[in-house]
Amino acid sequence: MRKMLTENQEHLVASNKEYARHFTSGHLPIPPAKRYLVVTCMDARIPPMAAYGIELGDAHVIRNAGGNARDAYRSILISQHMLGTTEILLIKHTQCGLRTFTNEQGRKLVNEHQGHEVCGPDFDFQPFNDLEGSVREDVKWLKKCGGVVEGGVVSGWVYQCEDGKVKHIC
Numbered sequence: 001m002r003k004m005l006t007e008n009q010e011h012l013v014a015s016n017k018e019y020a021r022h023f024t025s026g027h028l029p030i031p032p033a034k035r036y037l038v039v040t041c042m043d044a045r046i047p048p049m050a051a052y053g054i055e056l057g058d059a060h061v062i063r064n065a066g067g068n069a070r071d072a073y074r075s076i077l078i079s080q081h082m083l084g085t086t087e088i089l090l091i092k093h094t095q096c097g098l099r100t101f102t103n104e105q106g107r108k109l110v111n112e113h114q115g116h117e118v119c120g121p122d123f124d125f126q127p128f129n130d131l132e133g134s135v136r137e138d139v140k141w142l143k144k145c146g147g148v149v150e151g152g153v154v155s156g157w158v159y160q161c162e163d164g165k166v167k168h169i170c
C-alpha cells in the first residue's frame with residue numbers, strides 16, 4: 001500500500017501541479033541576472049519575492065533565523081565567487097523571534113525539549129536586542145570578513161512586519 005502523505009506533503013503536490021501547469025521559465029541560467037543577493041530572515045510572514053520585488057532568476061535569497069550574515073556566509077561565498085553576484089542586501093525585520101530570548105534561555109529550552117544536551121554552554125544562537133544595531137553590525141562584519149568580492153556593495157535594511165515597508169539603515 002502507498003504511504004499516506006501528510007497534509008503539507010499533499011499541499012506541496014497539489015499546488016506544485018498547478019504551478020507546473022503554467023511554468024515557462026525552464027530556460028533560465030544559474031547565475032542571477034541582476035547579480036545581487038539578499039540575506040533575510042526565515043520568518044513565515046516575509047515573502048521576499050513579492051515584498052522585495054525579486055523576479056524569478058534575478059537574485060539569490062539566503063534565508064535563516066534572524067537574517068544572519070555569519071550564518072549565511074557559506075552561501076554568500078558561493079553566490080559571489082561562483083555565481084557572479086556583486087551586491088548584498090541584508091534585510092532584518094521588526095518583531096523578529098531572535099529578539100525574544102537570550103542564549104542561555106535558548107540553550108535551556110532546546111536541551112529540555114529534547115531531553116538531553118543538544119546545545120553546550122558555548123552554543124550561540126546569535127540573538128539580539130537592538131534591531132538597527134544588529135543590521136549595522138552584520139553589514140560591518142560582511143565588509144570586514146574578507147569573503148565579499150572586491151568593490152562589492154553591501155547595505156543594511158529593516159522590513160517592517162507591521163506595514164510591509166522596508167527602511168534603509170546603512
Ligand SMILES: [Zn+2]
Binds near residue numbers: 043067098
Ligand atoms: Zn526574524
